[in-house]
Amino acid sequence: MNMPSEYTALPPEFMQAHPALSLLRLAALSAGPEGILDDDTLELMFEQVETGALTLIAPSDVWPELVRGLMANTPSNMFRALFASGALAEVLPEVLAVFGVPQIADNPPEVDIGQHLLRVLDEAARCNAPLAVRFAAMAMHVGKADSPPEHLPVHYRHVERGRPRIEAMCARFGVPADCRELALLALVECERIHRVGEVRAGPVAALLERIGAFDRPQRYAQLMTLCACDYRAYGGRAAQAYPKGVLLERALKACAGIDAAAPGASAETADAVQEARAAAIALAFRSERWSG
Incomplete structure (x- = not known):
């Protein structure tokens, strides 16, 4: 053309x-x-x-x-x-380095991280996602470029390798703070969100707390958009609803009536709030762990 x-x-x-x-x-x-x-x-x-x-x-x-x-x-x-x-x-040598590197998937069992990254970016564009989501999609895999070959297609300790690389990219280009923050959050939490389940309500409550679901709704929404784009970039999932997003929304709604601990509250108070949220989530999920 x-x-x-x-x-x-x-x-x-x-x-x-x-x-x-x-x-x-x-x-x-x-x-x-x-x-x-x-x-x-x-x-x-x-x-x-x-x-x-x-x-x-x-x-x-x-x-x-x-x-x-x-x-x-x-x-x-x-x-x-x-x-x-x-x-x-x-x-962007950090991004180039992930092309040709395999990552575990469902169908097919492996994907090229670089090619997958391109599909995630195009899905983010289709969703009209903001810059922070698109930058995070570009950056969040950079720690996987040099995973030990004997571990591939699994990437142990990629978070530790990825954090300084993302921070260096952000410093080099003068990336806005919201882009940097979301990329670092996605580095740590995106794969955890993909693995979240109904069995253990406590970790779900803790996850929602970490990703800002209770006190930073915009950042939470951006992270969930990114995870949904990442999910739909795998073969056969285009335009599908993101199951883990649906699950976390159920958990978040279950906690709607539970007030957060006030700033400076004691550890006991914070723990009580988390316990109440976990119990509410367990009820919503009908979790056997909390059925008593």
């Missing part, structure tokens, strides 16, 4: 004075309507990368172009263009 129509609107002086920015802008615009780049364009981009153009651009100037692509209709197209031109290794 041809270059994106928006690209032709860039003034020639911009193209000449900012070759690296023009490369990134073209990749970002490829995520919009009619944006898939043809081979000749990708070859020109590759040649620019080979000349070292991207080494001359400040990360703070890279970030707006990444945002432009992340917030477009098909973010995966930007990453494919960056990958094909060699620019992804210069701009």
Whole structure:
């Protein structure tokens, strides 16, 4: 296909004075309507990368172009263009590193993390998710790039490896605080949310507390949107309701009449609130653990 129509609107002086920015802008615009780049364009981009153009651009100037692509209709197209031109290794080496790395799944039994990441981003765009969700989708797997081969497709201790990498990415680009916070939260909690069940009401109550369900509803909603996008990015789940999201909403509604502990309350009071929430969740789930 041809270059994106928006690209032709860039003034020639911009193209000449900012070759690296023009490369990134073209990749970002490829995520919009009619944006898939043809081979000749990708070859020109590759040649620019080979000349070292991207080494001359400040990360703070890279970030707006990444945002432009992340917030477009098909973010995966930007990453494919960056990958094909060699620019992804210069701009987001942490993300490039997860391509080709396997992760356990249901059907098929393994997925390529990088390819899965692209599907999650496009699902987030389909849901009109905010930037924080899309950034977290891009960043939350970076600790899995160098998992010990003997453990694959399982990724032990990826949280410990992922945290400093996400923090470094955020510092490098000057990422907004809400994006950083959600990415770090998703790093720790997304897979736990995927595994949540009805059997143990206490851990469900504790999970809801950790992810802000009681006191930070916006952050909770964003995390659940991300988890739903991650779930639907696996084969055969497109447009399906997210079962764990439904489950946690039942648990949250069951706790609606239980007031949170006041700031500075004693540990005993906080424990009593958690116990009351767990009991309410158990009743909603009809959990045998709490049936007495």
